[in-house]
Amino acid sequence: MNKTAKTGLFEKYLTRGAESSIHAAYLKKYRINRILVRLTQIFLLFAFLLLWETASHKQWINQLLFSSPSEIWSLFVSMLLGGELTVHITATLLETILGFFLGTLFGTLAAVGIWWSRFVSDVVDPYLVVLNGMPKVALGPIFIVAFGGGYGAIIAMGVAISVIITTIVVYTSFREVDPNYIKLARTFGASKSQIFQKVIFPASFPTIISTLKVNVGLAWVGIIVGEFLVSKFGLGYLIIYGFQVFNFTLVYVSLFIIAICATFMYQAVVSLEKHLLKQRD
Amino acid sequence: MTDREPFIQFEQVGKTYVTLDGETTALENINFHVFRGEFVTLLGPSGCGKSTILSLLAGLIKPTGGTVLIEQKPVTSPSRKIGYMLQQDYLLNWRTIEQNILLGLEIQRQINDANREYALKLLDEMGLSDYRNYYPGQLSGGMRQRVALTRTLATRPDILLLDEPFSALDFTTRLRLEDLVVKTLRKHKKTAILVTHDISEAIAMSDRILILTGRPGQIKSEIHIPSALRDPLPFYSRDLPEFQNYFQNIWKVMNRDE
Numbered sequence: 001m002n003k004t005a006k007t008g009l010f011e012k013y014l015t016r017g018a019e020s021s022i023h024a025a026y027l028k029k030y031r032i033n034r035i036l037v038r039l040t041q042i043f044l045l046f047a048f049l050l051l052w053e054t055a056s057h058k059q060w061i062n063q064l065l066f067s068s069p070s071e072i073w074s075l076f077v078s079m080l081l082g083g084e085l086t087v088h089i090t091a092t093l094l095e096t097i098l099g100f101f102l103g104t105l106f107g108t109l110a111a112v113g114i115w116w117s118r119f120v121s122d123v124v125d126p127y128l129v130v131l132n133g134m135p136k137v138a139l140g141p142i143f144i145v146a147f148g149g150g151y152g153a154i155i156a157m158g159v160a161i162s163v164i165i166t167t168i169v170v171y172t173s174f175r176e177v178d179p180n181y182i183k184l185a186r187t188f189g190a191s192k193s194q195i196f197q198k199v200i201f202p203a204s205f206p207t208i209i210s211t212l213k214v215n216v217g218l219a220w221v222g223i224i225v226g227e228f229l230v231s232k233f234g235l236g237y238l239i240i241y242g243f244q245v246f247n248f249t250l251v252y253v254s255l256f257i258i259a260i261c262a263t264f265m266y267q268a269v270v271s272l273e274k275h276l277l278k279q280r281d
Numbered sequence: 282m283t284d285r286e287p288f289i290q291f292e293q294v295g296k297t298y299v300t301l302d303g304e305t306t307a308l309e310n311i312n313f314h315v316f317r318g319e320f321v322t323l324l325g326p327s328g329c330g331k332s333t334i335l336s337l338l339a340g341l342i343k344p345t346g347g348t349v350l351i352e353q354k355p356v357t358s359p360s361r362k363i364g365y366m367l368q369q370d371y372l373l374n375w376r377t378i379e380q381n382i383l384l385g386l387e388i389q390r391q392i393n394d395a396n397r398e399y400a401l402k403l404l405d406e407m408g409l410s411d412y413r414n415y416y417p418g419q420l421s422g423g424m425r426q427r428v429a430l431t432r433t434l435a436t437r438p439d440i441l442l443l444d445e446p447f448s449a450l451d452f453t454t455r456l457r458l459e460d461l462v463v464k465t466l467r468k469h470k471k472t473a474i475l476v477t478h479d480i481s482e483a484i485a486m487s488d489r490i491l492i493l494t495g496r497p498g499q500i501k502s503e504i505h506i507p508s509a510l511r512d513p514l515p516f517y518s519r520d521l522p523e524f525q526n527y528f529q530n531i532w533k534v535m536n537r538d539e
């Protein structure tokens with residue numbers, strides 16, 4: 001009897017909010033599927049960790065190279081308690097946020113400048129194509145000389161990697177605004193800057209926001225590479241340091257923290273996007 | 282009529298567009314005038330330069346020949362006297378209805394309490410005051426077109442240019458809006474130029490019809506609508522017996538080979 005009560009409750013959860021029996025069946029199928037997906041995801045994660053731990057313990061894999069979940073966890077905890085981890089995380093996070101922010105800002109400003117003058121846009125077009133095709137991390141040595149071997153060079157790398165693509169994408173979206181909206185503004189006597197403020201910029205705003213999502217990922221690449229090259233702090237530095245002293249457990253700790261931070265930043269941008277664009281269809 | 286001064290004049294106006302591929306003569310030797318308070322319709326086949334005439338009058342483009350005058354002064358740039366309703370509503374989907382109807386006032390830096398109140402009163406006349414905080418995406422096509430009309434009227438233009446404002450609407454909505462537009466323009470004593478290729482719409486709404494030839498556009502014929510058809514609202518004039526006569530006449534003129 002207890003069991004039937006329980007299944008009754010579960011059934012109720014599966015069909016809650018249903019408006020008819022067809023709707024109930026549909027909801028039930030949908031929810032069961034969703035639960036199965038989640039369970040499988042959790043199962044895979046645990047299976048993977050367990051397999052990794054066992055393989056490492058039984059020496060199926062090289063312990064030095066692959067470490068093990070329990071070692072990674074205990075190093076993580078001790079570094080966290082020792083306080084040093086916070087320093088590295090803060091340094092990398094600040095650099096990434098700054099690189100991301102400045103890359104988006106400069107890219108958008110450049111796009112505005114290019115939009116303003118058709119002549120300028122025609123002139124810079126081939127240069128943008130070349131710069132965009134060039135791997136920005138190759139500029140690393142130049143940044144180190146130009147900005148010194150500190151935060152400057154790292155942030156410059158974060159900016160460089162996202163600024164050109166932002167310029168191109170945002171400028172393209174400015175150009176793609178239906179010219180009839182410009183005509184509309186002109187019928188009211190709008191000046192060029194009013195056309196930009198009232199029509200072009202708000203119409204392209206969703207595109208600018210979506211470049212933020214791309215730029216979050218790019219900024220991480222730029223910053224980590226920057227830290228590989230010059231830093232004495234940060235998660236990228238920890239990876240290089242761990243590699244140099246052959247402490248791969250340290251490399252894995254940094255990798256997991258980077259994965260988690262990058263995911264959180266990305267999710268933050270996604271919810272910002274949802275919030276800012278919620279009235280639009 | 283002859284002793285009145287024309288409000289709008291087109292004198293020998295021509296317009297040739299030039300592109301890399303060559304040139305297109307959209308208009309040639311256009312002459313007409315419109316008196317204050319008149320409702321004039323430009324009727325012609327697609328591509329004959331109707332929108333071009335409106336853009337010239339609105340000061341968005343310059344003629345390649347002749348002059349366009351408003352109150353005897355040549356048009357050189359967009360003027361506050363003119364309100365232009367485009368072929369589609371072009372509402373800004375990130376602004377609420379209220380913010381949309383204030384766009385023109387914002388651009389002209391005329392936002393103040395009196396003007397805002399006037400715009401909201403117009404919105405009320407359009408039967409949309411309940412929707413001021415909605416977004417355009419939540420409104421039907423007919424409602425959106427009424428918002429666009431409100432936005433155009435909110436800057437208090439003397440002259441209204443209507444470029445096929447109903448072409449994207451279904452027939453019923455279209456009939457209702459024709460009445461609303463005529464009623465509103467009469468009430469606010471506006472001069473209007475309507476562009477359409479719908480003969481019935483032209484007869485039902487206007488005081489005078491100018492029929493244009495195909496490209497390059499030239500004025501082929503001018504038709505005065507008698508007061509019997511002019512005075513009732515468009516919906517009722519469509520039912521009058523004279524309406525059919527005019528329809529037949531215009532049909533013949535439009536399909537006459539030149």
Ligand SMILES: Nc1ncnc2c1ncn2[C@@H]1O[C@H](COP(=O)(O)OP(=O)(O)OP(=O)(O)O)[C@@H](O)[C@H]1O
Nearest residue numbers: 298300305307326327328329330331332333334496
């Ligand atoms: N900016 C432009 N550049 C080149 N040609 C143009 C331009 N605008 C219009 N034309 C050409 O001029 C002619 C007249 O165009 P217009 O838009 O005035 O016609 P219309 O009578 O309003 O047509 P429709 O009924 O289709 O709206 C067309 O052949 C069009 O291709």
Ligand SMILES: [Mg+2]
Nearest residue numbers: 331332333444
């Ligand atoms: Mg047109």
